[in-house]
Structures are given as structure tokens and as C-alpha cells.
Amino acid sequence: MKNLMAVVLLCAASVSYAGLYEGAAAYQKGDYAAALKEFNEAAEQGHADAQFNLGLMYRKGQGVPQDDTQAVVWFKKAAQQGYASAQYNLGIMYDKGQGVPQDYTQAVVWWQKAAQQGIADAQYNLGSLSLYTTIFISL
Numbered sequence: 208m209k210n211l212m213a214v215v216l217l218c219a220a221s222v223s224y225a226g227l228y229e230g231a232a233a234y235q236k237g238d239y240a241a242a243l244k245e246f247n248e249a250a251e252q253g254h255a256d257a258q259f260n261l262g263l264m265y266r267k268g269q270g271v272p273q274d275d276t277q278a279v280v281w282f283k284k285a286a287q288q289g290y291a292s293a294q295y296n297l298g299i300m301y302d303k304g305q306g307v308p309q310d311y312t313q314a315v316v317w318w319q320k321a322a323q324q325g326i327a328d329a330q331y332n333l334g335s336l337s338l339y340t341t342i343f344i345s346l
Contacts, residue, residue: 227257234260239270250281258285259293266296275306286317291324298329 230245243264249257262281265274279300285293298317301310315336321329 226252227254230257230260234264234269239264243270250284253288255285255288255290255293258282258288259290259296262293262296275300277306279306286320289320289324291321291326291329294318294324295321295326295329298332302332 226245226249230242230249233239233241233245243261246257246260246264250261258281262278262285264270265281266278267273271277279297282293282297282300286297294317298314298321300306301317302314303309307313315333318329318332322333
């Protein structure tokens with residue numbers, strides 16, 4: 208019975224990740240319509256990789272009209288699952304007020320999460336922010 212359950216779970220995981228892998232292959236070929244379809248299916252199942260990739264597609268307008276608000280929706284879903292690159296990108300969106308109202312506090316929150324996971328650009332942004340804050344306070 209244990210073996211049967213393991214096989215069922217393994218098959219479910221394979222089907223679940225199939226859309227993610229097919230989406231990545233389609234994206235690499237420049238077939239954004241197919242990538243969008245596959246990523247959407249995987250993202251709706253909760254896959255952070257697919258959610259992040261959808262965020263990028265909306266951010267860049269690849270296979271969809273460019274839409275920063277939708278990019279934020281998908282970045283946030285992935286970021287809340289601990290996906291570091293989504294956390295970094297979400298920080299950028301808040302910093303620049305793209306798809307969300309500009310909010311430096313939220314930018315810092317998301318950059319801190321990404322920085323803790325080793326995202327160098329997030330670490331740089333936090334360091335730069337700290338430097339600028341120090342300079343302005345000392346003036």
C-alpha cells in the first residue's frame with residue numbers, strides 16, 4: 208500500500224511540474240502564447256517558479272499586454288512563498304511605484320527578504336539606501 212501511495216504522489220508531482228517545464232521550454236523558444244498557457248496552469252496550482260515567470264511576462268509584455276499591476280499580483284504570490292527573485296522584483300515595483308503605489312517601506316521589506324537569501328542586487332539596494340539615508344541625515 209505504501210508503494211502504491213508513493214507512485215500516486217510521484218505521478219501527481221510529475222503532472223504538476225509538467226506545465227512548468229513545458230512553459231519554460233516554450234519561453235526559451237519565444238513561443239510566449241504556449242509559455243503563458245503552461246505557466247498559468249502551474250501558477251494556479253501554486254508553483255512559485257511559474258508565478259514568478261508570469262510576473263516577468265506581464266512586466267515585459269511577452270505574450271500579454273504589458274501590465275505592471277498583473278506583474279505585481281504574480282510576483283507577490285511567488286514572493287509570499289519565499290521566492291527570492293520575486294521578492295527582489297516586488298521591492299523594485301514598490302520602489303518605483305510600478306503597478307502599486309510607491310512605498311519605500313514595502314520596498315525595503317521585500318529587499319530585506321531577498322537579501323537574506325543572497326540576492327546581491329537586493330543587498331546593494333539596501334546598502335545604497337542606508338548610505339543615502341546617512342548622508343542626508345548628516346547634512
